[in-house]
Each structure stands twice: as C-alpha cells, then as structure tokens.
Amino acid sequence: MWLGEEILTTLKRAAGAAALAAALSSVSLTAAMADDVTLTLISAERDEVVAPVIAAFEASHPGIKVEHQSVPFESMNATIEARIGGGDDSIDVLFVDSPRVAAMVSRGYLKSLEELRSEIEPVVTPVALDALSVDGTLYTLPLWTSTQMMFYNKDLLDAAGIPHPGSEQADRLTYEQVVEMGAKAQAAGAKFGFAFEQIDRYYQLQPIFESLGAGSGLTGEGNLTPDVTNEKWIEGATFYSKLFADGVAPRGVPVGQIPPMFAAGELAFMVGGPWQLAGFTAAEGLNFGVAPVPYFASGKPVTPTGSWALAVSPHTAHPEEAMILAKYMTLTAEGAFKTVEANPIPPVNLEAFKLYSEWFAPKFPETGADAQKIMGYELRDTAISRPLSAGFVAFEEVMNRTFGDLRNGSDVKATLDEAQRELNSTLARIQ
C-alpha cells in the first residue's frame, strides 16, 4: 500500500474504534450513575456558607449528592444568561436575586411553581409572597431576606472623642451627622470616615434616594419608565459624590475589599449587612458596635431589604431531585435554618426565623443583642424593596455603572442625564 493510503486506513480504523469505545463507555456510565444523582447548586456565596445545608440534606437524603458552584456576584447575570439562556442542563438549583425575578421570567428562565402555593403560603408573610411572584404567579422559593445596620469602630471613635451611637430606634443619626463624625475620626487618625459595604451597588444606595423621597428610579406601568433626573435624585447623587470628593470614603476600592478595611481598623463607620458580624467578631483587635442605619433629616428612615430566593432551572436533567433539594432548603424549618447557620442573614421561612432569632444573640457575645434588636425594628418599620420590573436587570447594570462614575468624580447632573438617556433606550427594547 502507498504510504498515504496506509495512514488513511489507520486513521479510519482508529476513528472507528474511538467512536465505538465512546458509545460503549457512555452506556455503562449511565447505568452506573442511575443510583447516585448529583445536583449542581449555583450561588454567589462561598462554599462555607452552603456547606451546612448541603451536609444536612445529604445526610437525610441518601442517593442525592449536591455540588456547589460559587459564581462571583458580578458574573451572576452573565452566568445565568449563558447557561440557562443557552438551554444548558448543567445547573439544577440556583440562587436568584429576588428583584431580578421579573426579568428572568420575561426571558423564560424560570418555571411556574403555582403547584406549590399551598406549601409556600403558610411559611411566609404576604409581603414576602409578593417578592416570589410575578403577576400573581409564584416562580421562586423563599430563601433569605436582608436588612442593614451601621457598624462603628469603638477605638477610632474614642480617639476622636466621639460618643458611641446608641442602638435604639430613637438613637438613629442623620447622614449629615455621621459624615461629620467620620471626618472628625479621620482628623484623629482614621484612614477613612464612612463607607457603605456595597459601596457602588444599587441595593446599598437605594435608601439614600428613597430616604430623600426621590423614588426608586423606576416608575410608570410595570416600573419600566426611568426617573433618575428629578431634583431629589440630584440631591442624593450629590451627597454620594461628595463623600468621595471630600475623601471621607475611599475611591478605587472594589466592593469586596470594604469590609476588610473595617476589620483592619481603617474605617470609622460602615453601613453593611448582619452577615458581617461573624467576620468582624472574629477579627483580631477590632472593637466594634452596631447602630441603626442613618437617614436624611429632611426625609424618613429607609433600609434596603430582599435577598436571594431559590429556583429550579427549567432545563435541569433531574427535575424531581432538584425540587426535593429546593423545598428542603426553603420550606422546611430545619433546612432553611441550616442555610443561615454559617451566614447570619434572616431566613424568610417564618419557622426558621424563630429558630434564627433564638440562636442569633448568644452567637455574638458583645453585639448580638443590639444587632438582633436593630434587625427586628428595621425589618418591621423601615424596609423598602427594590422595584419589581422586567427591566430591573438592565436598570441595575446601568445604575451600578452610574454610581461608579459618580464615585470617581464625574459631574452629577451630566451623569444622571446620561443614565436617564441610556435607560430610556435600553428599557424601550424590553417593552
């Protein structure tokens, strides 16, 4: 045979053998896998956060294993777009950011959970039920809600002669007062005076504008009309921009690096979530206290709320097992409590919330009682949800960029005008 023919024949034989081997191995693999189902759970949390609930679930449900994939928060939208939008079956159960539910439903990424209504209704409040639904139909399962508090560094305040803020509702300070105190702390040696934990994200900054009465930024039918150029929005944005222009808050530090700044004793006041308590309590040399979130003297106290919900992917290869996992994590008191055991954020499940309340205060010896008190009245009296809208994902992306620009010193009016223009253009494509 001529050399080329030999090579060709060998290649053909090799290709045939390879194909046969692949076919056989896939058959035997499927047979072996039939006993043990492995579900993929994706979230923006660290592995340690979901480890307790996965361990508890696997112990009580032999035959189902759960693998957690952690996706950075900034990439969640893109990951869901790419994998669920692409019909990928590699995700079974996923954490869904509650305000994004409407947008995800409009893109067909969630399936209706109406058949579970009788199981969901008894364990959630009516307000929480709204957050799980779009146009009255349930699409997600209740997982967590959130609230905020203000952490302050006792040593930095003492060095500047600033009295520690109280933790009662009546002790609530105004933003103006806190910024002044922060600047004073800086004069006495603190690196920075005041910062928000999620320093340039809509979730964290919405209270600034709502407290002033500026509105959420979305209005009209279906919350698809942007409104970020009114007088109050400009006032709020000017306040925010001034924090960085005056050096009270740091520029150029990404969101994930703000809490470590507080833990390292570089920041006098930080508005952040109760999930920071574990890390701050464990931080060496950090003496901190908690107080309610500030408000504007001309407006009302407002705190952000809402958090992750749970959903089953419409393209999962194991719909039954995925639903078992999702229901365990949300509708059972034990499972729902396990989801917050390593991450002290309030669960939505009312029975789990009772367990959580009893467990919370003793867990954080110095600040636990104060924190629990604050969380109680904030969730009850000042919590305001993010606007429900099919355009929320696009809105949030534009606003986060806008806040980034304001933080870096761009002109307030021009930046808000540009955001308005962009939102008009983008949201029009959604209607």
Added chain:
Amino acid sequence: MSKTKNLYVALAFLAPALLAVGLLRLWPALLSVHESLLAPRATTYSFDNYLYIFADPVFQSSVWTTLLFSIVVNPLQIAISLGLAILLNNKLPGTGFWRTLILLPVAIPASVSAVVWAAALRPDGLANAMLGLFGLGPQPFLTSPQQALACIVLVTSWIGVGYWMTILLAGLQDIPKSLYEAARIDGMNRWQQFINVTLPQLRRPLTFVLVADTVSNFLVFAPVQILTRGGPQRSTNLIMHEIYTRAFATGDKASAYAATVVLILLMLSIVAIQFRLMGDKGDD
C-alpha cells in the same frame, strides 16, 4: 493519481483544525449575522438592530475608543517588542534570564494579571507608593477618565510584549550573519543596517506580529472587565466589553449580535489593509 491521494492525506491531517475553525469560528459568525438581522420579538429580517446601535452614543463612543486604543497600543507594543528582541538577541550572560522574565507574564492567565494590577493601581496601592519614592504625587489611575485607558494599554502591553518579542527574536535569529557583514563592508552604520537588512528580512514575522497583535488588541476583554468594567465614564469601554454588556448584562442579544458583526467587518478591513501595506515590495 497520487496528487489526489496527497490531497486526501492533507485533508485528513487538517480535518481537526478545519472542524474547529468551522464550528468555533465560521458557524458562530454566520449565526451572528443571522441573529443580528432579527429585531427583538420580530420574525422578519431587517436592519433595525444596526440602526439602533449606530444611533446609540454608547456604541459609537465604544468604536472610537477601540480605534484610539488600537492606534496607540499596536505601534507601541511592536516597537517595544522589536527593541527588546534586538537588545536580547545576543549571547551575553543574563540575556536568557531577561528573556524568561519578559516572557513570564504570557504564562499567567490574563485575568490573574489583571487582578494583581488592579491591586497595584489602587489609589493607595503599590504604583502610587513607588511614585511617592520618586517624589511624584499619587495618581488616580483607574479612577480617572484620562488615565484609565492608558492603564489598560500598560496592562495589555505588560502581558503581550513578551509573546511578540519571542516571535521577533526567532525572526532575528534567522537572518544570516553574512548579510550584516556585507552591509558593514559596504560602509553602513548600525542604523542603516537596521533599516536595510534587519527590517526587510523581518518582513514575514513582522507582518504576522502586526496582524495578530491588531486582532488580539481588538478583542481585549479581561483587563477591562476586571480593572474598570468599561468606566470611568465609558473611557475604557472597548468594543468586546460593550458587546458583553449588551448580551449578558442588559440581555439585549439582538443588538449584541449586530455589534459583533460590525466588529468582524472592522477587523477584516483593517487586517486587509495591513496585508496590503506589508505585501510584496519586489523580489523575495
């Protein structure tokens, strides 16, 4: 007959590469063209998506930013790579060490380099600390619309220069020494030798570096995503990041497809011009 057999053998060896090009390049490109002609919720073809993006100031500025970036970064990277290649094209002790050091960033994933540079370019980071040693004030770097794009140029050059230098180094080592001797005998000085011997002999590697560098700089994404997310004020919103934002953040896939097609056409035309300019200028 053997010519046909030759062809079959050639095809068999090329088949994996052809398959990859077809599946991973041609098919998505054709898909992009098809999808870009469908406006959201429409069933008939139209140019709506193209009209939408060309009317959008954000997309327009993204195209200009990308072109500006291209004009700055390509000559810069090629000049630096060529300079380093010439400098390190000798057998002095230490050149091996320096070549490795310069090539090292290529071995690190671009995203890792970007994360490290993000920390270094923070207002309270390493770069400002070093400037402080020389008595220069702290710079805003990534938080300033004027400096952010320059920082992206810096980071992508830091990553890429080693790679292009290696290719040009190989090209330099292929040049026969006899040509330089002949040039010396003719009385040419170092600069004239460079212009009349080195550059013409390097034409092929240089063309490759020019085209490949241009293409890869049009596709810059990881440093932008990690360092600036397109900001501040869109000053670093290069076109790949713009497409990504449209497709995955805003969820407007239709206009993202249209933007992709525009990018492909832009790259093809620029590369065609480059091939023209670097084409045969006489005998080989």
